[in-house]
Amino acid sequence: MSHSPADARGAAPEPPHPATPPARQPGLWELFLACSRVGLSGFGGVLPLLRHLLVEERRLMSGADFNALLGLCQFLPGSNVVNLAVCVGARFHGARGAVVATAGLLLGPFLVMMALATAYGEWGHLAVVQDMLRGVAAAGAGLLFATALKMARNVPERWIYLPFAALMLVALVILRLPLPPLMLALLGVTGLIAYRRGRRAARLAMTAKTES
Amino acid sequence: MALLADLFLQFSILTVVAFGGITAMLPELHRLVVEQRQWMDDTTFAHLFAIAQAAPGPNLLVVSLIGWKVAGIPGAIAATLAISLPMSLVIFFLYRHWERFRDAPWREAIQTGVAPLAVGLVCASGWLIGASAGLDLRGILLTLACTGLMLVRGWHPLWYIGAGAAAGALGLV
Numbered sequence: 001m002s003h004s005p006a007d008a009r010g011a012a013p014e015p016p017h018p019a020t021p022p023a024r025q026p027g028l029w030e031l032f033l034a035c036s037r038v039g040l041s042g043f044g045g046v047l048p049l050l051r052h053l054l055v056e057e058r059r060l061m062s063g064a065d066f067n068a069l070l071g072l073c074q075f076l077p078g079s080n081v082v083n084l085a086v087c088v089g090a091r092f093h094g095a096r097g098a099v100v101a102t103a104g105l106l107l108g109p110f111l112v113m114m115a116l117a118t119a120y121g122e123w124g125h126l127a128v129v130q131d132m133l134r135g136v137a138a139a140g141a142g143l144l145f146a147t148a149l150k151m152a153r154n155v156p157e158r159w160i161y162l163p164f165a166a167l168m169l170v171a172l173v174i175l176r177l178p179l180p181p182l183m184l185a186l187l188g189v190t191g192l193i194a195y196r197r198g199r200r201a202a203r204l205a206m207t208a209k210t211e212s
Numbered sequence: 213m214a215l216l217a218d219l220f221l222q223f224s225i226l227t228v229v230a231f232g233g234i235t236a237m238l239p240e241l242h243r244l245v246v247e248q249r250q251w252m253d254d255t256t257f258a259h260l261f262a263i264a265q266a267a268p269g270p271n272l273l274v275v276s277l278i279g280w281k282v283a284g285i286p287g288a289i290a291a292t293l294a295i296s297l298p299m300s301l302v303i304f305f306l307y308r309h310w311e312r313f314r315d316a317p318w319r320e321a322i323q324t325g326v327a328p329l330a331v332g333l334v335c336a337s338g339w340l341i342g343a344s345a346g347l348d349l350r351g352i353l354l355t356l357a358c359t360g361l362m363l364v365r366g367w368h369p370l371w372y373i374g375a376g377a378a379a380g381a382l383g384l385v
Binding site: 039040041042043045046068069071072073074075076077078079080081082083086087090091095098102105106108109110112113114116117120124128130131132133134135136137138139140141142143144145146147148149150151152154155156161162164165166167168169172173176178179180183184186187189190191192193194195198199202 | 255269272317341344346352379
């Protein structure tokens, strides 16, 4: 790695305002290498690594800035980390930065995947390989269930919203409905419920304020 | 070429409704590539998921493996681009204006509305992976043990993956 964080800080003069958010501009190559390292070392979750690198290690953005971008990336569909890499790259170098950051994040792991795919093509028929992969799939399914349950714990007003989780599950697993129309229909309903409840809460807060 | 175009188009449509990230997309991927297009069987789908679990990188790369199975390296590239490109373009033109509608009531409503649907999606992902892998009772017990341990202990996911591989190699599941 050509730029260590110590170099970057040592090269700059004494920071005049330690409290101001850092605004160092990384080069395109540094961006690529940093994203590659995050992509290749991310087992079971790249997001925390990306945050650590950007906010703590390289100090390229403040924690609040990162959270704001993450809010957008988690709000929109698609892969959260790819969305985030696009935002971060674009922030520093426009379209070129977006391409470089995303390519950095995906290229290394993509090559690893292709190597594994080739190995699977070669030895995937062996009984021991099939047994191992079945074991990994079983464990992976367990991790998915754990993720779903953790997410369910964070859903507010569960008695209203969790029935829709069950509805989605049944629609996908038993009815095998296609996701695009299903998602739009269910999101229309849950979104409308959330919108109306949000409105009502805002109105109640307003009247409480005027009365006091 | 027609195959690559079909792959690209189907995955592009998919990513636009992939609220809740890529793990939430597995049921639709399964429906598409196993049931509808019949590009691979259940077992292969579960195998590719397992390989992606054991490898580093963002979890969207399971899609690269699926693309590889369908049409080799060109298929892997087409699938990866299809999953990442559409929303990347949207976000590139949107991120500057995010602050303006960050506190809008409809934005919060959508976020609240998506959360329970994502729970159902990820749960369906776990279900379909387990079903595709053709788990017997011992396999289901391993799945439930991993779920329980992850909830109460939260060890790094790699430990579970390694334990699953070992249990498989020893013929326990």
